[in-house]
Structure formats: C-alpha cells, structure tokens
Amino acid sequence: MNSLDAGREQVIATYNFAYLDEQTKRMIRRAILKSIAVPGYQVPFASREMPMPYGWGTGGVQVTAAIIGPDDRLKVIDQGADDTTNAISIRKFFERTTGVETTTLTADASIIQTRHRIPETPLTAGQILVFQVPIPEPLRFLEPRETETRTMHALEEYGVMHVKLYEDIARHGHIATTYAYPVKVEGRYVTDPSPTPKFDNPKMHRNPALQLFGAGREMRIYAIPPWTEVVSLDFEDHPFEVQAFERPCALCGADDVFLDEVITDDRGGRMFVCSDTDHCNTRQAEGHAGEQEA
Amino acid sequence: MQDNDPPLMRVVNLTHMYGDRIGCRDVSFDLYPGEVLAVVGESGSGKTTLLNCVSGRQQCSAGTISYRMRDRRLQDLNAMSEAERRFLMRTDWGFVHQNPADGLRMNVSAGANVGERLMAVGQRHYGRIRETADDWLGRVEIGHDRIDDRPGTFSGGMRQRLQIARNLVTGPRLVFMDEPTGGLDVSVQARLLDLLRGLVDDLGLSAIVVTHDLAVARLLSQRMMVMKDGQVIETGLTDRVLDDPQAPYTQLLVSSILQV
Amino acid sequence: MYVAVKGGEAAIDNAHRLLADRRRGNRDVADLGLDQIMEQLSLAVDRVMSEGALYDRELAALAIKQARGDLIEAIFLARAYRTTLPRFGYTQPVDTGRMQVERRISACFKDLPGGQLLGPTFDYTHRLLDPALAGGAAPETPEVREPDAAPMMRVSDFLGQEGLLEPAPDPADKPVPDDIARNPMSYPMDRDARLQALARGDEGFLLSMGYSTQRGYARSHPFAGEIRIGEVELEIAVPELDFAAPLGRIQVTECQMVNQFQGSAKAPPQFTCGYGLVFGQAERKSMAMALVDRALRATELGEDLTAPAQDEEFVIAHSDNVQATGFVEHLKLPHYVDFQSELNLVRQMRAEVEARGETHQEAAE
Numbered sequence A: 001m002n003s004l005d006a007g008r009e010q011v012i013a014t015y016n017f018a019y020l021d022e023q024t025k026r027m028i029r030r031a032i033l034k035s036i037a038v039p040g041y042q043v044p045f046a047s048r049e050m051p052m053p054y055g056w057g058t059g060g061v062q063v064t065a066a067i068i069g070p071d072d073r074l075k076v077i078d079q080g081a082d083d084t085t086n087a088i089s090i091r092k093f094f095e096r097t098t099g100v101e102t103t104t105l106t107a108d109a110s111i112i113q114t115r116h117r118i119p120e121t122p123l124t125a126g127q128i129l130v131f132q133v134p135i136p137e138p139l140r141f142l143e144p145r146e147t148e149t150r151t152m153h154a155l156e157e158y159g160v161m162h163v164k165l166y167e168d169i170a171r172h173g174h175i176a177t178t179y180a181y182p183v184k185v186e187g188r189y190v191t192d193p194s195p196t197p198k199f200d201n202p203k204m205h206r207n208p209a210l211q212l213f214g215a216g217r218e219m220r221i222y223a224i225p226p227w228t229e230v231v232s233l234d235f236e237d238h239p240f241e242v243q244a245f246e247r248p249c250a251l252c253g254a255d256d257v258f259l260d261e262v263i264t265d266d267r268g269g270r271m272f273v274c275s276d277t278d279h280c281n282t283r284q285a286e287g288h289a290g291e292q293e294a
Numbered sequence B: 001m002q003d004n005d006p007p008l009m010r011v012v013n014l015t016h017m018y019g020d021r022i023g024c025r026d027v028s029f030d031l032y033p034g035e036v037l038a039v040v041g042e043s044g045s046g047k048t049t050l051l052n053c054v055s056g057r058q059q060c061s062a063g064t065i066s067y068r069m070r071d072r073r074l075q076d077l078n079a080m081s082e083a084e085r086r087f088l089m090r091t092d093w094g095f096v097h098q099n100p101a102d103g104l105r106m107n108v109s110a111g112a113n114v115g116e117r118l119m120a121v122g123q124r125h126y127g128r129i130r131e132t133a134d135d136w137l138g139r140v141e142i143g144h145d146r147i148d149d150r151p152g153t154f155s156g157g158m159r160q161r162l163q164i165a166r167n168l169v170t171g172p173r174l175v176f177m178d179e180p181t182g183g184l185d186v187s188v189q190a191r192l193l194d195l196l197r198g199l200v201d202d203l204g205l206s207a208i209v210v211t212h213d214l215a216v217a218r219l220l221s222q223r224m225m226v227m228k229d230g231q232v233i234e235t236g237l238t239d240r241v242l243d244d245p246q247a248p249y250t251q252l253l254v255s256s257i258l259q260v
Numbered sequence C: 001m002y003v004a005v006k007g008g009e010a011a012i013d014n015a016h017r018l019l020a021d022r023r024r025g026n027r028d029v030a031d032l033g034l035d036q037i038m039e040q041l042s043l044a045v046d047r048v049m050s051e052g053a054l055y056d057r058e059l060a061a062l063a064i065k066q067a068r069g070d071l072i073e074a075i076f077l078a079r080a081y082r083t084t085l086p087r088f089g090y091t092q093p094v095d096t097g098r099m100q101v102e103r104r105i106s107a108c109f110k111d112l113p114g115g116q117l118l119g120p121t122f123d124y125t126h127r128l129l130d131p132a133l134a135g136g137a138a139p140e141t142p143e144v145r146e147p148d149a150a151p152m153m154r155v156s157d158f159l160g161q162e163g164l165l166e167p168a169p170d171p172a173d174k175p176v177p178d179d180i181a182r183n184p185m186s187y188p189m190d191r192d193a194r195l196q197a198l199a200r201g202d203e204g205f206l207l208s209m210g211y212s213t214q215r216g217y218a219r220s221h222p223f224a225g226e227i228r229i230g231e232v233e234l235e236i237a238v239p240e241l242d243f244a245a246p247l248g249r250i251q252v253t254e255c256q257m258v259n260q261f262q263g264s265a266k267a268p269p270q271f272t273c274g275y276g277l278v279f280g281q282a283e284r285k286s287m288a289m290a291l292v293d294r295a296l297r298a299t300e301l302g303e304d305l306t307a308p309a310q311d312e313e314f315v316i317a318h319s320d321n322v323q324a325t326g327f328v329e330h331l332k333l334p335h336y337v338d339f340q341s342e343l344n345l346v347r348q349m350r351a352e353v354e355a356r357g358e359t360h361q362e363a364a365e
Ligand SMILES: Nc1ncnc2c1ncn2[C@@H]1O[C@H](COP(=O)(O)OP(=O)(O)O)[C@@H](O)[C@H]1O
Pocket: B018, B021, B022, B023, B024, B041, B042, B043, B044, B045, B046, B047, B048, B049, B050
C-alpha cells in the first residue's frame, strides 16, 4: 500500500493567493459588482466550502479573498476586538495565504473584515468594510420560505416587517429589536445589517466607505456602496433610537461608544469598557482616561 | 342607476379546468358598483373555483376578467403584472376566507392584523394606525380591550369579524367572500350577517359572496347566480330567482331548502 | 484592576498542539496507517467520500485520521480540499446497467436474470459482538463468483418494457447537468440539482426523513426495486475524439425504489421511481435518498403536500451536514455584543415594569 506520494503533498501544500482559485474569485467579483449596482439586494453566489466552518465567517472570508491584493492592509475584528479568537484565526488565515500586511488600526486598514460591529473610528473613502453575515434575509423569521421572501422583495411587500415593529410597541411600549435591526437601503430593499447592535446602524448611512456583506452558508452577497442612504425602519411617533449607556468607558472615558460589560468578581462587580479595542487603546494612548485609570 | 354606471368588473367566458375535470365553464357576468352578487349552488358546483379565478388568486384556463380601476380604466387582470395585481388585492379588494385562520396572522395581535394593510400601503404613524385599528374593531363589535390579544384567543365569530375588519380597513371597493358564515353556528351566523349587511350598505361596497346557503343570498345580495356542474344555470335579481325560479334545478334547490 | 484579555493567539496555538497530542493518544500504541483505515474502516471511508463529494480513498482516510474518527469533521476536510480543485469538465452519465456487480438484490422479484447476489452484507448476521474479531482472528476465504463481463439488466428495465414503470428522464433533455458546487442553488430546483444535493446530504438526516415517509408522513408505498453495488466506468467526451475517453472506475451504490402511483391528470397509473446513487458501498444512504427523492417529487406528480419530507426547501436547505455543523457550532463563538444589547433591553424592560409597580413580588402578595 502506498501512502500519499510526494507530488500530492505538494499539491495540498500550495494554494493560490488568498486561497481561492482565480475562476472562483472572478465569480465572486461579478456577484460583488452586481450587488454594488443594486444596493441592498441579495445576490446569490456559488459559495465555496472554506477551510473554516460555515457560520464562522466564510461569506466575509470569500468576499475579502476575492477583493484583496498584495498592497492591501487588512484588519480583522470580531465583536469590535482584534484579539478575539475568531478574529485572530481569520487574520492568520490571510497572513498565511496572502502575506499581506495586517493592522489593528482602523485608520490604517484598506480592508476591514468584521463580525458584529462597525468600528467607532469613522471610516474614510477608499476603505472597504466586509461584514460576516449568518442570515442575510431580513424577512426570514417572518417568512421562512426563500421562494416567498424573494417575491416579497421583488414586489416591495414589506408591510409584515412593520407588523413586527408594531407588535413590539404594542407589547413593550417601544421597539424591542436590539441587533440585526432592519434597514431600508436607498429607498428600495429592506436589508439585514448583520447582527451588529442597532447602535451601529447610523454609521451605515452615507458612509464614505464601501460596505460589503458576505453570507457563505446562505450563499448571498450584498452591498451598501459609499454615500448610500440607509434608513432604520421605524414609526414617525416611535423613531429609531440607538442604545445609550449610563457610564463612559472605564478605561478611556469615551461616552459615545458601544460598551461591553465585564464581570470583575464573583460578587456581582462589573465594569463597562469599549467593545472596539483599537478605539479604546488609541484614546488611552492619546491621554484619555476613564474612572479606573483616573 | 345601475344602467347608467359602467360595470366595476366584467367576466367573459371564464373557464377553469383541473386537468380533465371542470372547475367552472363559460361563466360570464357584470358586477356593478355597490352591487352584491351571490353565487349559490351545491358543494362541488364550482363556486370557489370561480371566486378564486375572478379574485386573481388562481390563474384561469380561459376567458377574460376585467376590472375598472380607480382612474375608471377597464383593466384586463391577466395583462397586469404580478406587482399590480398584488397591490390591487391589498388595497382595492378584500378577500374573506371561510376559515378565518386562512385570512389572519394567527401569531400577532388583533391590532396588528387590522393594521397590516395600512402599513403595507406606507402608513408609518403608530398612534394613527392603532387608532384606526381600534375604530375598526369597534365597528365589527370586538371589545377595545382585545386589541392586543392574538386571534387564537378569539371565538370563531370574533375571528371572522376580525378578518372582515382586516380587509375593510383600506376602504376597498370590492370584497370577495367564500362562505363567510360557513363554519359558524346559527345564532352567530345571524349576527355576522346583520353586521355584514350594515357594513356593505354603509360603505357602498360591491361584493361577490359564495354560499351554499340561500338564506345568506337572500339577506345580502341583490342579484344571484345559480351554479351546477361548473356552469351557471340561472341568473337574476335575488328576489325573483328565489320567489319564481325558472330552471328546474333551481326550483328543486329552492323548494328543498327555503322552507322558512 | 481590569486588564483586557490578550494572548488569544498563543492560546489557540497551544490548543492545536494539544489536539495533535490527543489525536495521537498513547505513544505505546502503534500509529494508525491510512492503509489500515482504507482497508478496515472502508465504509467510513465511503461515507466521507460521498458526503465530502470527493472520490479519493486515500484523502478520505487521511481526513478520518486527522478528524480523530469524527466523520462530519472528516467530510468537512474533504469538502474544503475539493473546493480548491479546478473543474475540468463533466463525465458522461454513468451507465449502471453496465455495472460490474458485486451485490444486487431486488425485493420485487423472487428470481430474475442475473439472480440475487448477496455480496458482502451485514444482512442476516446476528448482531452478536464477536470476541474472536477482537483477538484478530483471520477470516475464512470466501467463495467468489467469476467476474462476469455480461451486463446485468436492471429491474427498472424489465418494468419499463411493459410501460409499468415511468421512463427514466432522458439525459438528452438536459445535456449539461446543473452543478450545485458551481452554481448557487435556487428553489424550486430541478431534479438533477436536487439529487446532487441529496447525494452529498447527511446520511442520518436523510435516514430520518426517509423513515418519516414510511410512518405515514407522505407515505409512498415503496418497494426496493433494486439495490446494486459495484464498479462503473467513468467516461468523458473529448471534442477531438469520436469516442468517449475512459477515466477509470469507481464503486457506487444505486437504489431504485419502486412506488405505487394512482396516476394523475398528467400521468397514467404506473409505478414511479425514487432514485438513490452514492459513492462507495452505502446501502442505507442510497435507500434513504431514494425515499426522499420520491417524496420530493410530490409537486411534479400532483400529490398533496402534507409532510416535511415533501418540502423541498426544508429538506434541501437542511441536508448538508457541513453547513449544519458550522452554523450550530458557531453558537460557541463570542456573541458579547448582541448579548450586551439584549441584556440592556431586558434590564430596561424590567425597570419599566417595576416603575409601573407591577413587580412579580407584589403580584404574588
Ligand atoms: N385543486 C383541485 N384539484 C382538482 N379538482 C378540484 C380542485 N379544486 C376543486 N376541484 C374540483 O372542481 C370542482 C368545483 O369545485 P369547487 O370550486 O371547490 O366547488 P364549490 O366551491 O362549489 O364546492 C369540483 O368537481 C372539485 O372536485
């Protein structure tokens, strides 16, 4: 019995730049171009199996792999942080398969792949933000059938979306959706912003950066081109509102950011710190301090 | 009056086949504004098939259905795009199912059920939507304290009234009803019929009501069509057909059922 | 004082070293060779090949070893490798009528040309644990049939001659098949795309779905018309040649379920066929696939849709275990941000309830 021959080991060991073969990248780029042409519309694409599991960012990874070039500088965050395990794993994947420079500084990155957050530091023209999306269909939990939701999008039948918001208000007195809060893009498609907190929704509106969304398992790509209008769904008398935090960040004192709650001891002690680690570090380096540091 | 007004809906030689079986065949009629037309006949005679075809819920095999839009143009339904047809269905038309669960969202509150069509046509003021829903619940005699309850907690009669409110909230001009009193017991039926008659009068609605119950036809409609084996065998003013039926089959139908 | 956690990278690396250590286990025990896996765990290899959609015994064996015997993980490894391979073209449809048959049974006919061939089957073994096997006893030498070059006619061909069985779809109707690995799937699907999805679908999922049709959720009165296992030739059309070029042989399992059908407006009363075709020896999977294929043809055959197994979107969207395991397991990834949002909301709602003086404490009093 012969074990794996040397030739095959070589084949397994060598991959194309950014893992995907060029044909696949072209296919993905076509989907991306279409998604930019029709903002907020979910373009089906022949998603590939990636060497990380579905649901762990394969959509975002495929989008990044299709657009990244040797001169790019990549930042990867998960929950706003560069040092969470999945962010590390994806960053290492691109370091290994492309050799591009990576960074944790939002302002220095040309491509930022993210899961669940938009950086606090405002993005600039020329940057690309790539979102990892688990369920791209904003209507999915109101209507499970793809054939039906496709028709609803085509005919702009979005009444049922407001039915859900109505129910929230009737029951709780306010809209009780806190993340993956649906938006309308350029007045046409209702779109899922991925499970970012609604705190980040306003950042999507007229953002100078290109925002790309990849859903690997569900095989969809969609986009919000630069400067596109993004409106969070609401009622005139119950306007969309973002979360407000009672305290500033305990480390850098920022009071206009999304905070993580950290449990500090087993007696219910807790503190609140920036979820965006780069933003927090940068502010601390600039001399800002929160209550813990003061 | 009807002679001067052009018809609201015109159906010509409508035929629908289920494979080799006839659903309905060669049905033609005009429906005038403000008129209620009853379609009667025994079970399996093709009433539901006819209603589903003329209401755009089912594609017919042959024939034409035209509808006078609000701008008074007569539009061929089959020539409309799916988007136009669906828009018509949720604004200018209503459809009341025999089984309310088919026409309601059972997992959201009564208020949301009534408000849905308003939101679908772009209303975005929660307070006003709720006020309108509340008003409509009152008109169909559902208590104001039930506005946040789900239809699952309602009786059969209440559900049917909720379904009616949900349909009428956008001020449609034409309502289709398939056995609207079908699943209800007699006293509940009577109350619902009274309510329906009042609403139809107040709002000047046109309606096509399918029923196998001649008493329902008598109470609600001005005109009726009798169907048998998919075909219309007699048509005329309701009182005339019921008091002086011409076709032998209608005579049988009237004598066997309308004893009261 | 609180310091944000760092060092995730070192932790990941160490976890992976630990994994490699545990995979190897006790160093006093001989290292497992791929040849041993291929030879002695061959049905596991077959499953990884079919659900990994990659016909390569060595790579499948490597995947099983690397995955510590976790077959879904091994299938995932095979798929992630396969997706990087270039697509050269499509073979001609395989002719299972010309299969070099090792096993062939029919539940419909007592005897038939070519006979019933039991082959290497677990059927009729008594499921008693065998201590001799633990001791490594050498098996007796079996009697094997002379290889027979003559093709063995399929049961579906007999029934088809009389018009009792619906004709198989004509490949000429769709010369280029759909390719679910290269085109996004969209519903409703054509049967060729659906069969591809089922062929790499999870065995356990298809087994449960097929089983449900037998218990009355879309009952289809199935008979195992024929199950055959053996090798078939793969051929590819080359534009310059006027014959199809042979590529080699692969082992497949084919199941043709024959189902009673009353006839409809479009089709006369006849038997219909549910189809299963799987890499390697995979009898259970091929039978389950055939049951599910038949159930999913409900719309085409004008049957009422009443059961989960008939629901194409439900079945196909949930049959892929690489997708399913990824999404289920992604729940262990951090969700701090979403959870924080929900935490704030629940606190806010509790405060509102309290402000209205409706604490549950009071209600209880
Ligand atoms: N979905 C269907 N498929 C096949 N035949 C149908 C279908 N629906 C109705 N039919 C047949 O069409 C005829 C008319 O039925 P229907 O319109 O339901 O009558 P009614 O509403 O007067 O009881 C009947 O013979 C019925 O069996």
